[in-house]
Amino acid sequence: MTSSTRPRSAGSPCAWCGRGVAAVGVGRRRRYCCQSCRQRAYEQRNAVKGTSVPADAVILTATEAVELVDRMFEVRCAAEDVATAVAEGADTTELLALCEQLTVLAREAERFR
Known part of the structure; x- marks a missing residue:
């Protein structure tokens, strides 16, 4: 079984909220559980561009x-x-x-x- 045909493990955490991400058959693994989490992550990456804040920083109030x-x-x-x-x-x-x-x-x- 090659890496491209290997079954994906379900339940990998969303890169934004931590909920489980549904496994897909082929292609790149999904990083986000839904479009809104993907959008929030995009907004955060753009908000920290050009600053000294690391892109993977978690900013809390x-x-x-x-x-x-x-x-x-x-x-x-x-x-x-x-x-x-x-x-x-x-x-x-x-x-x-x-x-x-x-x-x-x-x-x-x-x-x-």
Whole structure:
């Protein structure tokens, strides 16, 4: 099987928002999940042209930065809750609930925009 006929793996992340990108049969791999993400990335690349800001920089407002730090703190606290529950010998039901909460918070923390 050559590289051009190899099946594409589904679920590669969008270069703009991080959601999964649908796999295509042949040709270049898609980088964006939809046209609007492609457009936002184009606008950002053009906005930083001619500046000292790297093209791959993630620029967040102060509010977005605070929200991201808050989400990461929630993930750390949830992970500590799981570790404490394991150390205290919690039952499987409680551990599953804590792990589910940790997974939800981690998915939310992945969101940059």
